[in-house]
Amino acid sequence: MTGNESLSPLLTPEADRVATCPSQLHRQTFFTDHTLTGSPTFFRCSVWIPPSDSAGRAVGNAPFKPCSPSLFHQSHFGWEQSPPTPKRGFAWTCSSRIPVVAGFFDSKEIPHYKVPTVTTDPIVLSDLLAELALRQLPCGGWAALASSSQPAIEPTCYSALALDSVPVGDLAHAQDFLLRTQNPNGSWPVFPGDDQRGGWITSLVVMALRDLVPAIPARLQGLHWLLNCAGKEANWFWKWKFRTADRHVRFNPDKYGWPWFPDTVSWVVPTSFAILALNQIPCSCGGLEQIPFRVNRGVEMLMDRVCPGGGWNAGNGVVYGVALAPHADDTAIALLALRDRAEDPVVQGSVDYLERTAPALTAPCSLAWAILALAAHRRPIASLRSSLVALPDLSGIEDTSTLALACLAIDYRRALSAFGVTV
Amino acid sequence: MSVTRRDFLIGSAALAAGATVTTPFLLPKYHSDQRPKRSRVAIVDAQQYSQQLDQILAAGLRLFPIDVLGKTVVLKPNLVDYIPGNAINTHPLLVLAAAESFRRLGAKSVLVAEGPGHQRDTQLVLSQSGYEQSLRDEKIRFVDLNRDELIRTPLRAGYTGMKPLWLPRTVLEADFLVSMPKIKTHHWSGVTLSMKNMFGVVPGTRYGWPKNILHWKGIQESILDLCATVPIHFVIADGIVAMEGNGPLNGTPRPLGTIVLADDPVAADATCARLMGFESGRIVHIREGARFIGNASSALIDQAAETVDVPATPFQVVPEFRFLRAPLKCDATASNAQESQASKTPYAR
Numbered sequence: 227m228t229g230n231e232s233l234s235p236l237l238t239p240e241a242d243r244v245a246t247c248p249s250q251l252h253r254q255t256f257f258t259d260h261t262l263t264g265s266p267t268f269f270r271c272s273v274w275i276p277p278s279d280s281a282g283r284a285v286g287n288a289p290f291k292p293c294s295p296s297l298f299h300q301s302h303f304g305w306e307q308s309p310p311t312p313k314r315g316f317a318w319t320c321s322s323r324i325p326v327v328a329g330f331f332d333s334k335e336i337p338h339y340k341v342p343t344v345t346t347d348p349i350v351l352s353d354l355l356a357e358l359a360l361r362q363l364p365c366g367g368w369a370a371l372a373s374s375s376q377p378a379i380e381p382t383c384y385s386a387l388a389l390d391s392v393p394v395g396d397l398a399h400a401q402d403f404l405l406r407t408q409n410p411n412g413s414w415p416v417f418p419g420d421d422q423r424g425g426w427i428t429s430l431v432v433m434a435l436r437d438l439v440p441a442i443p444a445r446l447q448g449l450h451w452l453l454n455c456a457g458k459e460a461n462w463f464w465k466w467k468f469r470t471a472d473r474h475v476r477f478n479p480d481k482y483g484w485p486w487f488p489d490t491v492s493w494v495v496p497t498s499f500a501i502l503a504l505n506q507i508p509c510s511c512g513g514l515e516q517i518p519f520r521v522n523r524g525v526e527m528l529m530d531r532v533c534p535g536g537g538w539n540a541g542n543g544v545v546y547g548v549a550l551a552p553h554a555d556d557t558a559i560a561l562l563a564l565r566d567r568a569e570d571p572v573v574q575g576s577v578d579y580l581e582r583t584a585p586a587l588t589a590p591c592s593l594a595w596a597i598l599a600l601a602a603h604r605r606p607i608a609s610l611r612s613s614l615v616a617l618p619d620l621s622g623i624e625d626t627s628t629l630a631l632a633c634l635a636i637d638y639r640r641a642l643s644a645f646g647v648t649v
Numbered sequence: 650m651s652v653t654r655r656d657f658l659i660g661s662a663a664l665a666a667g668a669t670v671t672t673p674f675l676l677p678k679y680h681s682d683q684r685p686k687r688s689r690v691a692i693v694d695a696q697q698y699s700q701q702l703d704q705i706l707a708a709g710l711r712l713f714p715i716d717v718l719g720k721t722v723v724l725k726p727n728l729v730d731y732i733p734g735n736a737i738n739t740h741p742l743l744v745l746a747a748a749e750s751f752r753r754l755g756a757k758s759v760l761v762a763e764g765p766g767h768q769r770d771t772q773l774v775l776s777q778s779g780y781e782q783s784l785r786d787e788k789i790r791f792v793d794l795n796r797d798e799l800i801r802t803p804l805r806a807g808y809t810g811m812k813p814l815w816l817p818r819t820v821l822e823a824d825f826l827v828s829m830p831k832i833k834t835h836h837w838s839g840v841t842l843s844m845k846n847m848f849g850v851v852p853g854t855r856y857g858w859p860k861n862i863l864h865w866k867g868i869q870e871s872i873l874d875l876c877a878t879v880p881i882h883f884v885i886a887d888g889i890v891a892m893e894g895n896g897p898l899n900g901t902p903r904p905l906g907t908i909v910l911a912d913d914p915v916a917a918d919a920t921c922a923r924l925m926g927f928e929s930g931r932i933v934h935i936r937e938g939a940r941f942i943g944n945a946s947s948a949l950i951d952q953a954a955e956t957v958d959v960p961a962t963p964f965q966v967v968p969e970f971r972f973l974r975a976p977l978k979c980d981a982t983a984s985n986a987q988e989s990q991a992s993k994t995p996y997a998r
Contacts, residue, residue, distance in 0.1 A: 244686055253671075363756070369798075369800075370796035370854060371793070371797065373797055374798045376796070376798040376799065376881070377796075378854065380854060412997070416744045416854055416855050417799065417855075419801075420815070420855070421812075427855070431778070458865075485857070485861070486857025486858070486861060487856065487857060487861075487862065487864065489702055489862070490857065490865055491861065493857065493861070495769070495857070495858070496857075506739075540767060540769075545836070545895075545899075546836055546895050546967055548895055548899045550898065550899070551730075551732055553768055553769070553770070554770075554773075555769055555770050555773075556769070587773070588776045588777075589770050589772040589773035589775075589776050590770075590772070590774070591770045591772060592773050624793070625771075625772070625793065625795075625796060626902040628772070636756050649879075
């Protein structure tokens with residue numbers, strides 16, 4: 227397949243819709259999505275991006291800049307219309323308003339295939355996944371920022387979850403990176419080279435490696451570390467201190483969860499992630515008998531730290547008698563962990579808060595978490611997803627964790643499954 | 650009286666044990682004395698956030714012999730969270746004015762860097778507080794210090810007893826670091842000024858939100874260790890609308906109508922504390938910082954532009970910090986005398 231083959235333009239209503247899509251399509255690496263009916267077979271897609279003139283218009287059939295072909299899994303896309311006649315070397319083009327015009331679709335050994343209804347979501351998703359794949363470092367991990375080359379565990383976990391079952395990026399290499407970086411005590415560091423005491427990130431790694439059979443021993447070690455890790459207020463001395471001398475922050479020290487790092491108190495986000503990770507374990511046996519107890523304590527802690535009007539921030543609901551405002555992302559992560567308590571009034575009130583707040587969110591990270599949490603609690607999310615994919619320059623987000631979270635939010639059903647949340 | 654060999658050995662052991670116990674309290678907790686011989690502070694009148702800040706700040710900076718030609722300037726504002734109506738963050742117009750001024754002074758690059766300590770979604774704070782659009786319009790790069798590349802950095806003071814900290818590359822490699830705090834009270838540390846503002850360089854991904862390890866190690870101690878390790882080259886403090894009461898998030902806006910510029914963070918914070926009606930010598934990190942980071946005594950500070958005008962009503966604080974408030978109608982001499990006395994008090998927690 228080369229870029230010299232003649233292109234037969236095919237302007238469909240779907241393609242017209244693409245042409246009016248937001249400007250991030252200018253960065254589109256993959257134009258559209260095809261798949262096979264039947265078994266989950268992959269197709270290959272190559273796209274050429276022609277140069278544009280000073281006004282941003284595509285320049286006719288000028289030489290195209292080839293992009294690396296990638297593979298997509300059919301589970302990412304939904305089809306609605308019957309296909310036109312398939313043919314080998316099929317090319318698609320788009321309106322000249324978008325300089326992303328042509329795709330060749332290799333149909334080798336394919337009995338028949340359908341043309342998809344091209345909607346914005348899968349296009350943006352494929353674009354974001356491609357960008358995510360491009361950011362993978364040679365070591366297999368991802369850096370926190372696009373401009374960085376220092377691998378970090380958090381973006382690697384989100385990226386591994388986003389790329390799971392999608393044949394772009396090197397997922398196996400990413401999983402291998404995670405396994406290589408485990409601390410001797412079973413925890414994970416924030417990044418390779420960090421001290422070996424471990425931290426909150428351990429919960430995320432346990433979830434990111436959930437389907438990998440060779441990772442079972444490592445996950446078990448991680449789970450044991452999580453069970454042995456608790457907020458400092460779990461200790462009788464600090465419990466006493468918070469009951470008697472240090473009472474400016476309203477909380478019940480009997481209800482503890484997990485800290486960001488050992489030797490500090492419990493906070494909402496690490497506790498929520500730990501609950502999600504521990505809830506993925508089907509049985510509490512083989513040294514994991516403490517799971518139900520710790521999960522219950524963690525849930526109680528979350529309920530205790532809720533902000534008076536619903537929702538959560540880092541974990542300080544009331545300080546010096548003043549109610550602090552909740553944060554959308556912290557609230558959403560807590561709500562994912564509390565999916566099993568959906569009927570609780572505290573949870574309901576927090577879902578209501580998030581539902582009220584989410585439409586005004588302009589930052590992709592908070593918006594992505596809000597979509598996942600509201601979907602988990604069966605609230606409508608269609609308009610939020612539209613808002614997310616319409617954010618300008620989504621694939622240019624500097625923060626790689628946010629980029630991966632955007633992918634997970636667009637593909638929210640699979641993401642919730644990855645977090646062990648059943649809807 | 651004869652001393653037996655047994656008495657001698659017991660006495661020697663007791664002496665050695667006593668020395669072992671007391672030596673850490675007697676030795677300095679800092680590695681080197683970084684204080685300049687004299688410091689310079691300028692209190693510039695600015696009544697509101699407007700486009701005029703460009704000229705006001707440029708005029709203020711001309712009072713200092715600043716050399717940023719060909720250098721990388723990092724502006725570190727105080728950007729914590731966004732609550733409508735609360736004067737929490739350094740105003741973006743002041744940051745833009747600073748960026749423009751340093752560009753005009755020949756800086757190779759000017760960027761804004763911060764790692765919010767309360768809100769994890771940095772982009773949300775940037776967006777809500779008006780930074781995102783402003784920085785984009787002016788083509789100023791922002792670095793999220795919570796997620797920047799990290800470098801293991803030995804601390805140059807030992808107040809916390811912490812091992813080396815992981816600190817952001819952007820800050821460590823800056824040629825000229827400008828701390829741009831909001832002048833505020835703080836319910837854990839009394840005040841949050843240019844030195845406390847450095848908590849924002851501690852990466853949240855490594856130390857959590859809030860940066861809880863610093864609280865457990867002691868807020869005042871952590872401020873000292875950080876400021877000894879990451880030198881602040883200049884201070885531009887936003888006191889146009891400050892905050893009093895239950896800061897740093899839920900305090901009350903308090904118009905001060907000033908911008909405080911300084912080439913020394915201790916001098917800047919001591920001056921800001923006086924502007925707030927506080928005895929700077931009662932603030933531990935200022936008092937202790939005056940031993941090795943900078944100058945807090947008025948005698949060692951060259952005052953430019955306006956004079957320190959102690960407010961008739963000191964800033965409101967939470968009850969634990971009422972002791973910070975200076976006596977009404979205190980004069981500079983009395984204040985200095987108290988401060989001098991306070992600075993002789995050994996460091997204690």
